Amino acid sequence: MTEIISKQDSKSNGKIGVRVYIKDLSGHIGEEITISGWVDVRRDQGKMVFMDMRDMTGKVQCVVLPNHPEAIEQVKDVRTEWVLSVKGLVNKRPERNVKAGVLNGDIELEILHVEVLNKSYTIPFDIGGDTREINEEVRLKYRYVDLRSDRMQKNIRNRHKVIKFIRDFLDTESFIEVETPILTKSTPEGSRDYVVPARLYPGKFYALPQSPQQYKQLLMTGGVEKYFQIARCMRDEDTRGDRQPEFTQLDLEMSFVKREDVIELNEKLLIDLVTKLYPEKKIQQIPFPRFTYQEAMEKYNSDKPDVRENKEDPNLLAFCWVIDFPFFEKTDTGAWTFTHNPFSRPKPEHLEWLMNKENIGGILTSQYDVALNGMEIGGGSIRNHNPKALEKVFEIMGHSLEGIQKNFGHMMAAFSLGTPPHGGIAWGLDRLIMLLQNEPNIREVIPFAKTGEGKDLMMDSPSEISEMQLLELGINIKKSS
Ligand code: ASP
Numbered sequence: 001m002t003e004i005i006s007k008q009d010s011k012s013n014g015k016i017g018v019r020v021y022i023k024d025l026s027g028h029i030g031e032e033i034t035i036s037g038w039v040d041v042r043r044d045q046g047k048m049v050f051m052d053m054r055d056m057t058g059k060v061q062c063v064v065l066p067n068h069p070e071a072i073e074q075v076k077d078v079r080t081e082w083v084l085s086v087k088g089l090v091n092k093r094p095e096r097n098v099k100a101g102v103l104n105g106d107i108e109l110e111i112l113h114v115e116v117l118n119k120s121y122t123i124p125f126d127i128g129g130d131t132r133e134i135n136e137e138v139r140l141k142y143r144y145v146d147l148r149s150d151r152m153q154k155n156i157r158n159r160h161k162v163i164k165f166i167r168d169f170l171d172t173e174s175f176i177e178v179e180t181p182i183l184t185k186s187t188p189e190g191s192r193d194y195v196v197p198a199r200l201y202p203g204k205f206y207a208l209p210q211s212p213q214q215y216k217q218l219l220m221t222g223g224v225e226k227y228f229q230i231a232r233c234m235r236d237e238d239t240r241g242d243r244q245p246e247f248t249q250l251d252l253e254m255s256f257v258k259r260e261d262v263i264e265l266n267e268k269l270l271i272d273l274v275t276k277l278y279p280e281k282k283i284q285q286i287p288f289p290r291f292t293y294q295e296a297m298e299k300y301n302s303d304k305p306d307v308r309e310n311k312e313d314p315n316l317l318a319f320c321w322v323i324d325f326p327f328f329e330k331t332d333t334g335a336w337t338f339t340h341n342p343f344s345r346p347k348p349e350h351l352e353w354l355m356n357k358e359n360i361g362g363i364l365t366s367q368y369d370v371a372l373n374g375m376e377i378g379g380g381s382i383r384n385h386n387p388k389a390l391e392k393v394f395e396i397m398g399h400s401l402e403g404i405q406k407n408f409g410h411m412m413a414a415f416s417l418g419t420p421p422h423g424g425i426a427w428g429l430d431r432l433i434m435l436l437q438n439e440p441n442i443r444e445v446i447p448f449a450k451t452g453e454g455k456d457l458m459m460d461s462p463s464e465i466s467e468m469q470l471l472e473l474g475i476n477i478k479k480s481s
Pocket of ligand 1: 210211212213252341379380381424425426
């Protein structure tokens with residue numbers, strides 16, 4: 001991304017005391033203004049003290065000259081990362097000191113008065129360079145310090161821009177963003193649930209959503225037609241690789257659509273997003289190539305193939321769609337389970353097999369995944385909104401009619417009360433932003449990430465709760481032997 005912070009009014013009218021953003025200083029040459037921010041670098045040269053000041057918009061060199069003894073006294077004890085308000089005179093630098101191509105390379109601030117807003121001990125690690133070289137546990141413990149580094153600032157600001165772009169795009173396409181519950185119901189749907197004890201109902205639990213899947217489908221029953229959400233998803237999975245217990249999806253669902261409609265909309269959104277926000281990047285092939293699951297496995301031995309023609313180029317984005325996945329696969333115990341999503345519809349020509357529960361291994365689903373440079377960045381399907389057909393899916397997986405009713409009765413009921421045909425998709429937003437920002441893992445684009453083992457080192461979580469809380473919840477902790 002080229003421009004990190006777009007033009008914004010710093011609400012400055014040039015009067016002393018009104019804060020000016022550092023990026024706007026060049027518009028105030030010859031004026032006395034105030035900036036606020038952090039001391040980035042401090043160089044004491046005896047008679048003169050130089051200080052680079054930093055705010056969210058950039059950096060500027062400040063200097064205390066010998067003819068301002070009061071200011072010299074004020075900056076005597078100031079150290080890097082202190083938070084200051086600095087009143088000063090914006091001067092043009094002498095020609096020989098101009099640094100071309102650098103923000104404020106042609107000006108400096110002559111310090112007249114300093115107010116200390118907050119002091120700082122020496123920070124636990126240097127944020128002047130690439131903090132990826134620092135021990136990650138230390139970075140996560142002091143994440144708020146790490147976030148001040150240039151690279152992390154860019155990551156969180158560009159993350160905001162990507163999300164804003166998505167929101168604006170979908171709004172223009174008549175989608176609305178709807179929030180769905182965080183306290184929901186545990187259903188056997190894929191991953192392990194995080195559960196929350198319900199104090200008012202001893203022995204009962206809420207579950208945190210693995211995704212808004214059921215709610216978004218019920219929004220289609222509710223007549224919303226075009227839904228999206230920047231949604232947090234929680235999955236209690238064993239720690240493996242680059243995963244987080246909670247992550248963010250762009251989740252969307254549309255009524256009265258076919259697979260082509262969903263694919264087309266998402267492809268356009270991805271292309272527009274890259275073109276507008278990451279013009280330095282090149283999309284290898286438009287329209288995105290498509291592979292059936294079988295082709296992908298045969299040709300690339302992967303269901304998220306890396307189709308890049310040149311893997312050395314960090315700015316090459318090779319998107320592709322993978323379609324026609326098998327609906328079911330065998331578990332270790334020999335039972336059938338779904339490969340992607342139990343709520344998907346089989347391909348129309350395979351619906352009869354589903355209804356007759358025959359050729360189960362041969363049934364293909366309407367699922368479509370989108371991969372980027374060898375990573376799955378999204379997946380979705382056209383849904384099975386026929387209650388009888390949905391019942392068959394659960395029957396094949398060995399659920400009793402009673403169990404289906406208990407776990408999914410609300411879906412069956414909705415699908416018998418006027419649900420339009422619908423389909424959707426969810427993107428793994430952290431992963432997409434990681435690839436766009438050329439970062440090696442999703443923790444770099446998640447402001448407050450947990451460790452690979454699921455710990456929040458900054459908050460020291462998970463943590464014990466008090467005896468009183470346990471008592472209220474009616475929970476006894478078994479001591480492990
Ligand atoms: N809810 C699905 C998931 O989280 C995505 C979808 O089918 O829309 O993978």
